[in-house]
Amino acid sequence: MNRHVGASFTLSVLVVVFFAVILYEPDHTRSRVPASEPEPVEASPTPPPPTPGVPLIESTANLLPEPSPTLAASPSSSRPIEAVVSLAPVPPPKPPAPSPRARVPAPDPRAVVQVVSRRQPPSPPPPPGRHSAFTQVAEGESLSDVALRVYGTSEATTSLWRANRDIIARRETPLAPGLVLRTP
Template identity: 65%
Template sequence: MNQHVGASFTLSVLVVVFFAVILYEPDHARPVSPPGSTSEPVEATQAPPPTPGVPLIESAATAEPPASSITTRPLEAVALIEPERIAPPKLTTPPSRPRPRVAPPAQPPAASDPPAVIQVVSRRQSPPPGRHSAFTQVGEGESLTDVALRVYGTSEASTALWRANRDIIAHRETPLNPGLLLRTP
């Protein structure tokens, strides 16, 4: 494991140096002009030789214009331009005109009738409590669902009818013989 540490470290340093060189952008880089475009040379004026130790400052007149297509104005010219004065918008309605009165919202009439009561009716009706088990006889061609529909008024009660008669009916789909007596809980 330790034999590859040196190579990994060297590779890491090379990657960092590579990206530092590639991604480094100097602050005062000159823009590169696109190929095929030539800039006109600027005439140099006679200036006294620079004094040692004093930085050289170029005047705005002798500076080379940037190669970009955006035109720039010198700072002094921008400062001399007066900003446009915009007149305030004119009001379309005179402010002295009174506002129209708004009528108060109409009160709903007092309800003398009580609200309607919603009754929830269950689709599944169970037999009334306290009723003793009774028996019913299966008719010709009736299925368990038909018997439940006849006795309880709904075919959904066929499950309760089947559970009450498991000892007689093996499966819910078992055909019923005519005349068979079933318990009706």
């Protein structure tokens, strides 16, 4: 048994504690405690509903912020502000008028083809689709010819060779006609 197991264990615990202290990030949303909790306010009885057609006068003196030195010097800030509010029936909102749908003519496919053909050279035909996971080598075909026939590009020669390394020794090895190759 290891005779330094106690020292190794202690060192491991100290390393874990060190990184726990260094990487600790407290959750500020939970630890935030308000300095003073607001006292509950009792709700006053609801005021009677206003009479239609009678103007309301409401004093806003209690809604003003504390006066600053510049505001205290002005004569208008020393008196309360009163506002006249009248209740008028609110008409229901009008639904939006239905807009007539504009007919959009169908695009002319010839115009689209003409624009595309002017800007881009014609793309090569898509490679012939694979029908199975195997292909048979024709007479005189090399590995790059098979890749071109199956995938549409000779750049897939490497992947075709890797899939058939047990049959083909090297990439340049001539292929026998009728040989069946795996196509990945």
